[in-house]
Amino acid sequence: MEFISICFLSFIFLFFCSMSTFFLGLIFLVNDYIYFLEWEIFSLNSSMIMMVLIFDWISLLFMSFVLFISSLVIYYSKDYMADDTFINRFIILVLLFVFSMMMLILSPNLISILLGWDGLGLVSYCLVIYYQNVKSYNAGMLTALSNRLGDVAFLLSIAWMLNYGSWNFLFYLEFMKFDFEMQIICFLMIFAAMTKSAQIPFSSWLPAAMAAPTPVSALVHSSTLVTAGVYLLIRFNYLFLDTYLSKVLMLIAGLTMFMAGLGANFEFDLKKIIALSTLSQLGLMMSILSLGFYKLAFFHLLTHALFKALLFMCAGAIIHNMKNSQDIRDMGSLSIYMPFTISCLNIANLALCGFPFLAGFYSKDLILEMVLISQVNIYIFFLFFFSTGLTVSYSFRLFYYLFILSMNQSSMNILNDSSFIMSKSMFGLLLFAILGGAMLNWLIFPFPFMMCLSYFYKFSILLTCFLGGIIGYLCSNLTFFSLNKSLNYYLFSFFSCSMWFMPAISTIGVVYFPVNMSFKLYKFIDQGWVEYFGAQRVFKHFVKGSNYLQILQFNNLKIHFFLFCFLIIFFLLILMLY
Numbered sequence: 001m002e003f004i005s006i007c008f009l010s011f012i013f014l015f016f017c018s019m020s021t022f023f024l025g026l027i028f029l030v031n032d033y034i035y036f037l038e039w040e041i042f043s044l045n046s047s048m049i050m051m052v053l054i055f056d057w058i059s060l061l062f063m064s065f066v067l068f069i070s071s072l073v074i075y076y077s078k079d080y081m082a083d084d085t086f087i088n089r090f091i092i093l094v095l096l097f098v099f100s101m102m103m104l105i106l107s108p109n110l111i112s113i114l115l116g117w118d119g120l121g122l123v124s125y126c127l128v129i130y131y132q133n134v135k136s137y138n139a140g141m142l143t144a145l146s147n148r149l150g151d152v153a154f155l156l157s158i159a160w161m162l163n164y165g166s167w168n169f170l171f172y173l174e175f176m177k178f179d180f181e182m183q184i185i186c187f188l189m190i191f192a193a194m195t196k197s198a199q200i201p202f203s204s205w206l207p208a209a210m211a212a213p214t215p216v217s218a219l220v221h222s223s224t225l226v227t228a229g230v231y232l233l234i235r236f237n238y239l240f241l242d243t244y245l246s247k248v249l250m251l252i253a254g255l256t257m258f259m260a261g262l263g264a265n266f267e268f269d270l271k272k273i274i275a276l277s278t279l280s281q282l283g284l285m286m287s288i289l290s291l292g293f294y295k296l297a298f299f300h301l302l303t304h305a306l307f308k309a310l311l312f313m314c315a316g317a318i319i320h321n322m323k324n325s326q327d328i329r330d331m332g333s334l335s336i337y338m339p340f341t342i343s344c345l346n347i348a349n350l351a352l353c354g355f356p357f358l359a360g361f362y363s364k365d366l367i368l369e370m371v372l373i374s375q376v377n378i379y380i381f382f383l384f385f386f387s388t389g390l391t392v393s394y395s396f397r398l399f400y401y402l403f404i405l406s407m408n409q410s411s412m413n414i415l416n417d418s419s420f421i422m423s424k425s426m427f428g429l430l431l432f433a434i435l436g437g438a439m440l441n442w443l444i445f446p447f448p449f450m451m452c453l454s455y456f457y458k459f460s461i462l463l464t465c466f467l468g469g470i471i472g473y474l475c476s477n478l479t480f481f482s483l484n485k486s487l488n489y490y491l492f493s494f495f496s497c498s499m500w501f502m503p504a505i506s507t508i509g510v511v512y513f514p515v516n517m518s519f520k521l522y523k524f525i526d527q528g529w530v531e532y533f534g535a536q537r538v539f540k541h542f543v544k545g546s547n548y549l550q551i552l553q554f555n556n557l558k559i560h561f562f563l564f565c566f567l568i569i570f571f572l573l574i575l576m577l578y
Contacts, residue, residue, distance in 0.1 A: 007078040018067035025060030054108040073219040076425035097123040110167040121147040127216045139208040146205040150195030157188040186239045193229030204503040210271040214316030223305030237294040250290035254383035257283030261390030266497040300363035307351040310429040314345035332405035337415035353392045359437035392468030400476040
């Protein structure tokens with residue numbers, strides 16, 4: 001009863017907060033309000049440490065979406081994690097995560113953002129290692145250490161921004177734009193966002209973090225933690241617009257999008273396919289942000305959060321029914337046994353592909369049309385459109401393995417949609433996955449875009465999606481029914497599936513040279529010669545000296561008299577010599 005009460009109360013509270021902030025965000029959006037709430041903690045000379053909260057339509061809408069998804073995920077966990085002994089700990093960790101996310105969203109001050117930023121890293125580590133086994137521990141360490149690099153960049157930017165006397169970066173963005181030295185802050189912020197949003201070369205932690213429970217993946221690794229870096233760059237967007245940093249970010253984000261899309265077409269783990277899909281969409285957000293369309297990036301961030309959380313929830317329900325098997329080759333004909341769950345997954349998949357009039361269509365179509373009218377070279381153009389084709393390809397591959405193939409799991413499974421609580425949670429997100437894109441499109445862009453493109457350009461997006469779907473279906477069909485064709489190109493398949501060897505570089509590559517070298521240096525220098533000639537040697541001399549003094553002090557009068565006589569004789573000899 002205690003578990004049910006804490007779950008239900010958390011769900012009700014977060015859902016109420018979500019609706020309140022959503023309607024408040026609409027008021028701020030219509031009236032174009034921005035409110036600052038400042039609380040001065042202490043001041044040192046001219047530097048003031050202040051707790052600042054910003055309320056505008058961006059922060060309030062994002063906060064409402066995070067709270068909404070969090071409430072449904074907690075309600076979903078009521079059934080998914082029902083057999084867990086330490087379920088209260090799990091719910092409290094999720095609530096701590098939501099609180100850290102609120103701190104990040106509402107802070108325009110680097111000091112207070114750091115509290116939320118570090119809170120996200122710490123709580124996500126605790127959630128990733130929730131299932132206490134070796135795989136979870138390794139994934140947790142990889143996640144924590146990758147994010148730690150971004151935290152260091154964040155701390156350096158705080159130190160550098162001390163030059164302004166305050167850390168409220170929103171007040172200084174226009175001045176910092178024309179200050180070359182302050183581009184350092186911009187570089188550090190981009191670096192921090194790249195680690196948190198898992199861009200190349202920090203991409204390996206996101207698929208590894210799928211060792212966490214599925215509700216955590218639905219909340220943390222689809223809509224909140226991984227989008228924190230994108231949200232930070234949306235706030236800093238004015239600073240790196242039309243600079244060399246935006247070009248570097250576009251290249252890295254485009255490669256991330258391409259690499260993740262390619263890897264998902266060779267992956268067989270259901271949760272890792274969705275994780276690589278998330279990585280691909282994060283690259284899309286980052287790349288469109290580097291072109292200067294921050295509203296469009298924010299629009300896609302919100303729509304993506306809805307259908308990706310739904311995808312993870314459906315995947316969790318399937319894994320729950322498949323005796324915890326995550327291999328898509330074991331699944332098949334699930335639409336017969338789990339019609340509602342598979343329907344939700346199919347709608348979320350179509351929204352991800354950009355199927356007309358679902359949530360993903362409005363943002364992805366607009367993004368690709370903006371790329372067509374932007375001044376980008378053929379390489380970036382290829383990355384955008386080919387990655388979109390790969391997205392549809394792996395989505396249809398997933399459709400093929402889950403729908404068309406026959407069941408390959410043992411016959412003892414009881415596959416059904418009997419979980420009423422999980423179905424209600426999925427239904428709540430299903431409505432927004434269908435209607436959310438159109439609703440947000442009307443709200444964020446009240447005036448329709450006039451895209452003046454040629455006939456071929458207008459249909460190139462739909463053509464790309466159609467070709468991607470056909471290729472994904474044909475490749476899956478040929479791969480499965482004949483002798484596995486991908487094994488003919490084993491090296492390419494292994495290279496793509498292993499994310500261009502990034503997990504190996506991030507783990508073995510880091511451990512074998514830098515960590516081992518640092519361990520040897522630590523042993524030879526810090527605990528070796530420095531100790532011998534430094535602190536330990538001084539310590540030994542002090543010990544010896546104090547021992548002599550103790551012999552003198554704790555002895556009888558004869559020694560003192562002897563010393564006194566010795567000193568008198570010594571001085572008499574000196575006088576005689578002179």
